[in-house]
Amino acid sequence: MATILITGANRGIGFAMARQAAARGDTIIATARDPGKAGALADLATETGRITIRALDVTDEASVAALAAQTGEAIDLLVLNAGLLNSYGGLTDPNHSAEAWRDVLMTNVAGPFLVARDLLAHVERSAGRKIAIVSSVMGSNERASGNAYPYRASKAAAVNVARNLATELKPRGIAVGAYHPGWVRTDMGGNGADISVEESAEGLLARFDALSMKTTGVFEDYRGDGIPF
Ligand SMILES: NC(=O)c1ccc[n+]([C@@H]2O[C@H](COP(=O)([O-])OP(=O)(O)OC[C@H]3O[C@@H](n4cnc5c(N)ncnc54)[C@H](OP(=O)(O)O)[C@@H]3O)[C@@H](O)[C@H]2O)c1
Known part of the structure; x- marks a missing residue:
């Protein structure tokens, strides 16, 4: 059984992955920005006995460094799931402020980079040796539909970070x-999205299981379909 660290595990897809991975017998380090408000995750930790909750803000270098220092375990699979979508419209959408750009780029691009950097030694000494970045099809340059500029750009950059890490760490x-x-029914995806968190989490965990040195650098969806980039 694996030890898996999942960022942004207090709600949404991260929470569902933590629940499913714990149910199959994995050991989970589940991060939340504010563990004091992560009631559902705390209940799940009590129920399963397989989840340790740690505080983490992926945009804060001191917080990332503290997580690395607190984590003694080797990490077979590092799941960089925490993400932010804070503006949706076209070029003139007033929500695409400089602050919104900063927040989304720090969370979705710098965040995975900083956590991968500081937890790399934990991954390297594990048997599993895998890093998964949860990006989005909205980051695909082939599917640029002219809206949600900061988010789309951030998710393209997240794939770029994954590809560079794949090369450097090979x-x-x-x-x-x-x-x-x-497209998942969460706070981010909304009620009208296509699939449940359970379906997404099940698919993602299966894809992470399938990740290997042969497939490193992959960009694919929760069903294993490759995404043009
Ligand atoms: N839902 C979809 O349809 C969809 C589609 C494509 C890609 N994705 C991606 O899938 C991932 C999970 O999305 P979701 O739908 O589960 O989103 P969600 O329900 O909005 O949950 C986002 C999670 O990320 C955490 N987070 C945000 N900023 C953070 C920060 N600075 N530091 C640490 N944690 C932070 C949140 O913590 P708080 O509770 O503290 O805010 C929360 O746990 C994201 O990367 C998202 O971009 C989602």
């Missing part, structure tokens, strides 16, 4: 993939 035997979780 000689060290660490596999890295980027994933689209589907």
Whole structure:
């Protein structure tokens, strides 16, 4: 059984992945920005006995460094799931402020980079040696539909980070993939989205299981369909 660290595990897809991975017998380090408000995750930790909750803000270097220092375990699979979508419209959408750009780029691009950097030693000394970045099909340059500029750009950059990590870490035997979780009914995806968190999490965990040094650098969805980039 694996040890899996999942960022942004207090709600949404991250929470569902933590629940399913714990149910199959994995050990989970589940991060939340504010563990004091992560009631459902705390209940799940009590129920399963397989989840340790840690505080993490992926945009804060001190917080990332503290997580690395607190984590003694080797990490077989690092799931960089925490993400932010804060503006949706076309070019003139007033919500595309400089602050919105900063927040989304720090969360969706710098966040996975900083956590991968500081937890790399934990991944390297594990048997699993995998890093998964949850990106989005909205980051695909082939599917640029002219809206949600900061988010789309951030998710394209997240795939770029994954591809560069895959190249740099290949000689060290660490596999890295980027994933689209589907359009999922969460706070971010909304009630009208296509699939449940359970379906997305089940698919993603299966894709992470399938990730190997042969497939490192992959960008695919929760069903295993490759995404043109
Ligand atoms: N839902 C979809 O349809 C969809 C589609 C494509 C891609 N995705 C991607 O899938 C991932 C999960 O999405 P979701 O739908 O589950 O979103 P969600 O329900 O909005 O949950 C987002 C999670 O990320 C955490 N987070 C946000 N900013 C953070 C930060 N600075 N530091 C640490 N944690 C932070 C949130 O913590 P708080 O509770 O503290 O805010 C929360 O746990 C994201 O990367 C998202 O971009 C989602």
